[in-house]
Amino acid sequence: MGFSLPQIDVAVHRAVDPDLWASGLESWLEEEREQIGLWLPVALGVGVVAWFALPNQWGWIGWIAVCCGAMLLALILPAGGRIQRGLLAGAVLGAAGCLLIWGKAQWAGERPIARAAYVEMTGRVLSRQLVPAQGMERLIIAPEPLRADLPRRMRINVMDKDHVSGLDRGALIHFRSRLMPPAPPAVPGAYDFARKAYFDGIGATGRALPPVAVIESAPEGASSFRHRLSAHIRAQLAGGSGAIAATLATGDTGAIPEADAEAMRRSGLAHLLSISGLHVSAMIGAVILLVYRTLALSRRLALNLPLMAIAAGAGALAGVGYTILTGAEVPTIRSCVAALLVLGGLAIGRDSIGLRLVATGALVVLLFWPEALVGPSFQMSFLAVTVLVALSEARWYRALTGARDEGWARKFLRSVGALFITGLAIECALMPVALYHFHQAGLLGAFANLIAIPLTTAIIMPAEAGGLLLDTIGLGAPLWWIVGHALDAMLALAHWTAAQPGAVLALPSSARWAFGAVMLGLLWILLWRSRARRWGMVPVVLGSLAILWAPAPDLLVTGDGRHMAVHQPDGSMALLRGKAGDYVRDTLGGAAGEGAGDGQDMAALDSIPGGRCGRDLCSLTVERSGRSWHILATRSRDRLPWAQFVAACAQADIVVSDRRLPRGCTPRWLKLDRASLSESGGVAIYLARGEWTSVRQTGDAHPWVMPVRGYSGGRPRMVARAVP
Incomplete structure (x- = not known):
């Protein structure tokens, strides 16, 4: 049957009629009215993300102006509708999020020092973190008196061999150090310590050079209860097991050997090392059970007092104390806030568990710590809990896992199935976060967690709590034996899972x-x-x-120009300086998609086809997309013959150097020397597309990005001649 012109006209009119669209949208929002409030923290978070994504104040003002325009648009829409209220609320929160993080950056941040400098100073120790796995301790130092050339707070590492008596929180010490600005990302996609340090109030980092002199010793008992508890636990259990046991109790990860930490990450069990919902709920649940059962032994108390409310109050106090003890990290705060809301609901006889609880926790964290939104901790923590709660509300999941009258074998299988489904859902949801921040994600975590989570919650944590309690009378040894063997089993599971083929998906940096x-x-x-x-x-x-499908970069150049990694056709990487340290190898390997830990097998540049290196220079020919690219890199600071070096530059497409190169050095495409890299930061180069990306955006005015003084040459660019 054909369509007449009137029929076509009616169909087109219905498709473009704004009144019909508005009516349909209003009906849909009415259907979803219970869920609309869940988007409030999302709208606030979009404003926070806009501040981080846009480069300077003009972009931030522009975003706020767009939000104000949306508010005006909302005001001219029909009053009282959900479209109007939703648009108005979203625009207000979007602008508020940008203003919130902008204000906190101006109020609470600490600008980094302009350049590296050797200093001799006196300072007060504000905090002390032990890192036994690296043989050092980290101090937060405040200069006394305050100096114009130093930030208000700095992080100083003191090696164990340089430790002196009386060095603890509250001590006044005198030392020498080479201070550095907090490190920006070495290459695009790498970890941005400078941003985190800015919001943590740290303006410089360095290592105390011996001797370290203690002018005023720390007060008696200055060592925090957290440190004493960690030391006590490690005294009961040696090695990685003791370090993980200390982490479960105090959140202190400094003693975990890197091999064990990497195995936990690759096996998908690293979440057990971050004090979050699993640990907080176990602590609060144990306290509630203990208090409730103890009080219920008295008939008089059971009949005359609201025992559940009292037990919930005790659990709340335990949760807050545990959060403070373990360092009050974002996952712990989120879990504590959520637990307090649940306990409040239990105390008044209501069921508070749901996505509203998660949204409330997210709002609380964003209001006080908006900068946490762009970090992996916040994203993984809230996304995992959202997946868990949303899954528990799904009808099919409730039908599959709901309690029913059946044999123990079926109940056990149903419990295992529920644990596997939730673990798999969370792994899938967290995979993009892990790939974006760490460039790798575990693929076998759902299977490993089937064993590790019950082992942790049913055996390790109860036995550890009992061991600490019995240690007060010297009888905790049997329970520590149980904890040790259970943790050894969990570590064996982590190492076995991490060693399996395909256990980890590693990808290069993505957009x-x-x-x-x-x-x-x-x-x-x-x-x-x-x-x-x-x-x-x-x-x-x-x-x-x-x-x-994000392509791996063909070349990676760090922001200081000292290190260059070249991607080989077989997927491996070759380094300009073959003796680069583990940190550099892991950083370059992760950004290239090899995964952390895989960069240890990188070859030297002169050992690959097309690479030739002398003491001062390396040259390399790379074939990409049917053409040859000629790369020249310096690797010494010695003076080079002018005429020969200028001729070599003219024959190269790309020149890389950690020194300032003369103007006469004009490669055919990119000149990445000390001057240009100071403007751009680290660079990733894609030869097949003739493109490159850099760490810094043009005109980036975020307060942790310090302007480069004494150079106006601009970012690296095409120079001298176009690429043939």
């Missing part, structure tokens, strides 16, 4: 838009309940494909 699309898509799926949630699969699929 921010791809990660943002996946996150928004996941939130769309998790927070809505109607069929419209399926539309969230579109950005999830598109973003995931972009992440999976």
Whole structure:
């Protein structure tokens, strides 16, 4: 049957009629009215992300102006509708998020020192963190008196061999150190310590050079209860088991050997080392059970007092104390806030567990620590809990895992199935976060967690708590024996899982838009309940494909110009300086998609085809997309013959150096010397596409990014001649 012109006209009119669209949207929002409030922290978070993503104050003001325009648009929409209220609330929160993080950056941050400097200073120890795994301790120092050339706080490492008596929190010490600005990302996609240090109030880092003199010793008992408890636990259990036992009790990860920490990460068990919902809920649950059962032994108390409210109050105090003891990190704070809301609901006889609780916790954290949003801890913590709660609210999951009258074997299998499904869902949801921040994600974590989570919650943590309690009368040894063997079993599981082929998916750095699309898509799926949630699969699929297909850079150059890594056709990397340390290898290997720990097998540049190195220079020919690229790099500070060096530069497409090169050095494409790299930061180069990306954005005015003084040559660019 054909369509007449009137029929076509009606169909087109319905498709473009704004009143029909508005009516349909209002109906959908009415259907989802219980879920709309869950988007409040998302709207606030979008404003925070906008401040981090936009480079300077003009971009931030522009974002706020766009939000104000959206507010005005909302005011001219029909009053009282959910569209108007939703747009108005979203615009207000979007602007508030940008203003919130902008204000905190101006109020609470500490600008880094302008350049490296040797200093001799006197300072007060504000805090002390032991790092036995690296043979040192980290101190936060405040200069006394305050000096104009020094920040208000700095992080100083003191090696164990340089430790002196009386060095603890509250001590006044005198020392020499080479102070450095907190390190920015070495290459695009690497860890940005400078940003974290700024919001932590740290303006410089360095190592105390011996001798360290204690002018005023720390007060008696200055060593925190957390440190004493960690030391006591490590005295009961040696090695990695003792370090992990101390972490479970205090959150102190400094003693965990790197091999064990890497195995936990690669096996998907690293979340057990971050004090979060699992640990806080176990602590609070144990206290509630103990208090409730103890009080219930008295008939008089049971009949006359609200025992559940009293037990919930005791659990709340225990949760707050545990959060403070373990360092009050973001996952712990989130878990504590959520637990307090649940306990409040229990005390008044209401069920508080749900996505509203998660949203409330996210709002609390964002209001006080908005900078946490861009870190992996916040993202993984809240995303995992959101997945868990959303899954528990799904009808099919409740039908599958709900309690019923059946044999013990079926109950056991049902419990195992529920644990596996939740673990698999959380692993899949957290994979984009892990790939974006760490460039690797465990693929076998759901299987490893089937054993590790019950082992931790049912055996390790109760036995450890009992051991600490019995240690007060000297009878904790049997329980420590249990804890030690259980932790040895968990570490064996972690190392075995990490060693399996395909245990880890490693990918190179990906675009921010791809990660943002996946996150928004996941939130769309998790927070809505109607069929419209399926539309969230579109950005999830598109973003995931972009992440999976992100090309590995052909060359990586660090911001100081000292290190260059070249990607080989077989997927391996070759280094300009073959004796580079583990940190440099892991950083370059991670950004290139090899995964942390795999960079240890990188070859030297002169050992690969096309590479030739002398004492002062290295030259390399790389074949990409049917053409040859000629790369020249310096690796000494000695003076080079002018005429020969200028001729070599003219024959090269790319020149890399950690020194300032003369103007006469004009390669055919990129000149990456000390001057240009100080403006751009580390660089990733994609030869097949003739493109490069850098750490710094043009005009980046975030307060932890210090302007480069004495150089106006601009960012690296095409110089002299176009690439043939």
